[in-house]
């Protein structure tokens with residue numbers, strides 16, 4: 001089986017929310033779709049599957065127009081689209097065995113019973129469930145049910161497979177197993193697939209390209225590695241685990257609040273964004289000078305290039321240690337837990353940060369509305 005090319009512009013208008021996104025995938029390509037909660041990822045997949053009607057736009061798979069609106073109205077019903085949506089919950093038929101769940105999908109597509117039976121057996125084997133075909137969903141774990149759902153979806157050789165956060169409801173270890181299976185089967189079947197996910201690991205391990213959707217609009221798209229290396233918005237920077245600090249260059253100096261970097265050859269005034277890794281930032285604890293109800297930062301401090309004083313806003317646990325968030329400008333610093341304990345830092349306390357200018361990449365920001373938004377959350 002090889003998937004078909006997908007080309008779509010999807011506009012869905014709802015009270016208080018408009019999705020207006022264009023996307024394309026070449027045949028056999030796996031595209032990751034990321035965005036904060038409420039960005040419209042599920043709405044986009046639901047429209048591609050034919051479950052949500054377009055207000056405007058067109059959805060084309062190969063040469064077939066599945067949807068067109070509003071002038072030339074076309075709407076191919078979901079079962080006829082050969083676009084299959086696999087959601088977070090496996091949604092198996094509870095009264096049918098695993099084998100029958102897979103075979104049923106084939107039978108409704110007109111596959112003869114004997115062929116459907118053989119194919120269901122083969123797919124049970126391919127997803128690692130050989131010998132479990134007679135079990136009903138209730139007698140299978142969440143990960144096993146998701147494997148059956150994947151087998152049921154792929155067995156019908158869809159033109160496009162849509163996966164809406166397929167690993168979210170699984171524990172970390174099971175999600176890792178199902179992710180490996182997904183990778184193996186998407187590669188083996190050369191399926192064209194769109195995978196909506198909150199997890200950068202899914203994008204990196206399953207997809208070749210990445211579309212970032214924010215507030216119903218595509219804010220960045222391209223090869224996964226390129227998008228994560230050059231995040232155009234705060235959301236994408238958070239997903240990539242990078243600092244992204246908007247600033248301005250003027251008279252050869254880049255500035256963002258108290259942070260300044262000499263840019264000798266960069267004279268013309270313009271917006272410019274500094275991108276750097278949290279691991280490259282050095283942090284020192286500082287004495288607080290005054291306690292007057294609210295903590296004040298030292299008033300005058302001579303700071304060198306790439307050095308600034310700020311305060312800690314939050315501490316977060318990460319698999320590798322502790323992520324320290326600071327304000328003005330908003331920067332994250334990754335430290336080991338024992339280093340944080342040794343420094344005695346806590347939210348509200350002043351700290352001195354330092355970054356070697358050689359560890360910063362500067363980019364001219366795209367016209368992105370979120371540079372003024374103070375929240376950084378991967379959703």
Ligand SMILES: Nc1ncnc2c1ncn2[C@@H]1O[C@H](COP(=O)(O)OP(=O)(O)OP(=O)(O)O)[C@@H](O)[C@H]1O
Pocket residue numbers: 014017035036037038039040041042043044379
């Ligand atoms: N059936 C619906 N009727 C009306 N509004 C809806 C409906 N489903 C979703 N919405 C709204 O549409 C917007 C997009 O929701 P959607 O579920 O597509 O986002 P999402 O990116 O998938 O979010 P999440 O990551 O939380 O699943 C949100 O503002 C949501 O409240």
